[in-house]
Amino acid sequence: MNTSVQETNEPVQMAEEKTARAVGINSPAAPRARVRTLLAIPVAASVALVVHLFVSKNQPAPETHSYSAFLGSILLSGVLAAAVQSFSSHLRRWMRHMGPIIAAAVSLACFWEVITSGLRLLPLPYFPGPAGVLQSLIDDRALLLDSAWNSLKLLLAGYALGVAVALVTGVCIGWFNQARYWGMPLLKVVGPIPATAWIPLAMVLSPSPRFSAVGIIALAVWFPVTMLTASGISNTRASYLDVARTLGAREPYLVLRVAIPAAMPSIFIGLFMGLGAAFLTLVVAETVGVKSGLGWYVAWKQGWAEYGKVYAALVIMAAFFSTIMTLLFKVRDRVLVWQKGVIKW
Amino acid sequence: MVAMSASASEGSSLRVLGVVKEFPSPDNANVRTMALAGVTLSVAAGELVSIVGPSGCGKSTLLRLIAGLDSPNSGELWIGDVPIIAPSAERGLVFQDPNLFPWLTVRRNIQAGLVARGVLQEKRHEVDEFLRLVGLDAFANAFPHHLSGGMSQRVALARALINHPKVLLLDEPLGALDAFTRMRMQDEVLRLWQARRTTMLLVTHDIDEAIYMSDRIVIMTPSPGRIERTISVAQDRPRQRSSPEFLRLRGEILELLHFAGNATRDRSSVSPGVSPDAGDGSSGDDRKPPEQADPAAVKQNTQSGAVHSLREALSSRKNSTSLLRHSGLPPG
Numbered sequence: 001m002n003t004s005v006q007e008t009n010e011p012v013q014m015a016e017e018k019t020a021r022a023v024g025i026n027s028p029a030a031p032r033a034r035v036r037t038l039l040a041i042p043v044a045a046s047v048a049l050v051v052h053l054f055v056s057k058n059q060p061a062p063e064t065h066s067y068s069a070f071l072g073s074i075l076l077s078g079v080l081a082a083a084v085q086s087f088s089s090h091l092r093r094w095m096r097h098m099g100p101i102i103a104a105a106v107s108l109a110c111f112w113e114v115i116t117s118g119l120r121l122l123p124l125p126y127f128p129g130p131a132g133v134l135q136s137l138i139d140d141r142a143l144l145l146d147s148a149w150n151s152l153k154l155l156l157a158g159y160a161l162g163v164a165v166a167l168v169t170g171v172c173i174g175w176f177n178q179a180r181y182w183g184m185p186l187l188k189v190v191g192p193i194p195a196t197a198w199i200p201l202a203m204v205l206s207p208s209p210r211f212s213a214v215g216i217i218a219l220a221v222w223f224p225v226t227m228l229t230a231s232g233i234s235n236t237r238a239s240y241l242d243v244a245r246t247l248g249a250r251e252p253y254l255v256l257r258v259a260i261p262a263a264m265p266s267i268f269i270g271l272f273m274g275l276g277a278a279f280l281t282l283v284v285a286e287t288v289g290v291k292s293g294l295g296w297y298v299a300w301k302q303g304w305a306e307y308g309k310v311y312a313a314l315v316i317m318a319a320f321f322s323t324i325m326t327l328l329f330k331v332r333d334r335v336l337v338w339q340k341g342v343i344k345w
Numbered sequence: 346m347v348a349m350s351a352s353a354s355e356g357s358s359l360r361v362l363g364v365v366k367e368f369p370s371p372d373n374a375n376v377r378t379m380a381l382a383g384v385t386l387s388v389a390a391g392e393l394v395s396i397v398g399p400s401g402c403g404k405s406t407l408l409r410l411i412a413g414l415d416s417p418n419s420g421e422l423w424i425g426d427v428p429i430i431a432p433s434a435e436r437g438l439v440f441q442d443p444n445l446f447p448w449l450t451v452r453r454n455i456q457a458g459l460v461a462r463g464v465l466q467e468k469r470h471e472v473d474e475f476l477r478l479v480g481l482d483a484f485a486n487a488f489p490h491h492l493s494g495g496m497s498q499r500v501a502l503a504r505a506l507i508n509h510p511k512v513l514l515l516d517e518p519l520g521a522l523d524a525f526t527r528m529r530m531q532d533e534v535l536r537l538w539q540a541r542r543t544t545m546l547l548v549t550h551d552i553d554e555a556i557y558m559s560d561r562i563v564i565m566t567p568s569p570g571r572i573e574r575t576i577s578v579a580q581d582r583p584r585q586r587s588s589p590e591f592l593r594l595r596g597e598i599l600e601l602l603h604f605a606g607n608a609t610r611d612r613s614s615v616s617p618g619v620s621p622d623a624g625d626g627s628s629g630d631d632r633k634p635p636e637q638a639d640p641a642a643v644k645q646n647t648q649s650g651a652v653h654s655l656r657e658a659l660s661s662r663k664n665s666t667s668l669l670r671h672s673g674l675p676p677g
Binding site: 237239240242243244245246247248249250253257258261262264336337338339340 | 409412413414432433434436437438440442444446447448449457458460461462488489490504505508514
């Protein structure tokens with residue numbers, strides 16, 4: 001089958017990419033793109049389109065129409081980009097980097113269509129093809145967007161609360177011996193309990209499920225951020241503090257302008273771990289308690305056996321969470337710009 | 346001259362009176378190691394004094410005490426008429442590692458002292474002066490890891506000097522630099538000192554550096570750390586590193602530290618038990634001249650012989666000087 005040929009081509013192509021990049025690393029403009037790189041997206045999209053048209057011959061047109069249009073537009077933009085790239089070095093660099101990845105993604109979707117709608121290797125209501133998922137996404141876009149918006153509000157509230165509390169407790173435990181003595185055992189005993197295990201208690205305690213969900217997410221974020229903030233603060237190089245003292249620094253300066261900046265790399269590891277924990281807790285909380293959001297949507301649609309919509313929600317979730325993760329990376333890149341060149345990002 | 350006005354001394358006198366500092370031993374908390382055994386030292390305002398001595402003689406400990414980062418077990422430390430009880434911006438400290446804050450640019454590192462004291466608004470103009478003084482105005486917005494070792498150390502100097510300290514403590518500030526950068530930096534430190542007349546106390550491993558730069562040289566010996574002798578350097582600056590007087594002083598210091606010349610050093614790797622100083626390790630000043638050492642010792646100038654006698658020296662800790670002789674110190 002064509003797809004497999006396409007897929008085996010990818011690694012070879014990427015290896016060549018790598019050598020090309022190594023050779024041309026210092027040249028201001030990206031070197032000329034290889035024909036294979038330029039053709040990757042159009043070829044993958046054409047193959048996927050042909051497979052799709054073949055597979056969906058005997059299916060109702062409205063269900064498959066958008067997917068054809070989707071593949072068509074990828075094909076069109078691939079061809080267009082390949083034609084235009086010789087005028088824009090920025091676009092060329094982007095294509096050299098992203099071309100193989102996009103082509104691989106399209107090929108994967110094509111493979112998915114072959115084993116679901118095509119050969120019907122997987123039981124149907126549970127495993128719809130890409131065309132069905134895309135159609136569900138379009139049909140239910142209003143509710144999906146609303147769910148994503150509700151999830152975002154809940155996530156941000158819980159994450160912000162958790163981080164704010166964790167930074168205070170982390171700095172205190174890391175800096176003050178008294179706080180360390182009393183806080184560390186609490187952190188070590190209570191922290192490792194998965195935040196979702198508190199859900200039954202939270203449901204009893206709190207007036208509204210939304211409120212308890214914010215608390216649970218904050219708790220999930222609090223533990224890793226506190227732990228890594230405290231360890232970052234207490235591992236501040238003693239010589240930085242000595243230097244600051246001989247420069248006339250008092251305690252507020254030592255904490256705010258020496259220990260906290262020195263702990264920032266560690267704090268960011270905590271923020272990333274906390275974000276992962278927040279995603280997990282968010283979805284669980286929405287599945288069991290909160291009556292809105294993407295987690296609720298998935299559970300709801302699964303109850304109606306609308307698996308196309310379940311997958312559509314997963315696609316939205318992937319885009320939603322990875323965007324937030326990327327934003328956090330951008331924040332880190334700004335805050336820790338002084339590390340650039342010291343560590344590998 | 347320099348951008349700073351070369352007016353009267355900014356410095357202030359420093360007195361160290363019978364200072365004793367003990368540390369708990371790392372393996373047994375009840376045993377205490379004496380790092381400084383009654384050190385007395387007086388530095389006049391505007392004077393540049395070097396402290397030389399092998400590792401473990403307590404010179405860095407002494408500097409930390411003067412900086413106020415540690416407190417002595419007994420004895421007193423005074424800056425002018427004020428006792429030293431805590432760190433203060435009056436006593437700047439520069440380490441061998443520049444210890445620049447990596448999250449701050451060069452400019453922000455230099456102004457750290459102003460921010461810490463809350464006087465940035467009034468003194469902001471000085472930041473540019475000090476950037477120029479150490480020749481780094483082009484790197485004002487660079488982060489420390491973009492700088493070379495010499496540049497980093499210049500930033501560290503500027504960062505300490507911007508507080509106009511009355512005493513500047515330098516703990517082997519040039520120790521990590523290559524020989525050429527080091528010589529250039531020595532001139533640079535001298536230039537800063539001459540411009541500001543800050544009292545400077547310089548700890549160094551490098552005997553040439555001490556002679557080249559200082560008014561007086563304090564020689565310390567270890568176990569326990571104490572001052573062996575103080576030597577005045579009367580030469581005018583700039584000093585010639587190869588002048589007869591320079592070389593004479595060098596020889597004198599090397600002899601005090603038991604490194605007098607290659608031949609003697611070879612002989613000092615004596616066969617077990619026949620160390621020339623065996624039995625009179627107590628008084629440092631009138632040791633037998635090394636020429637009187639057992640001639641058989643010359644034969645022992647092999648790797649294994651040296652290792653053997655080192656082991657011997659380690660086993661008899663009272664004879665601390667022979668241990669010193671084989672330690673990693675360069676002959677100058």
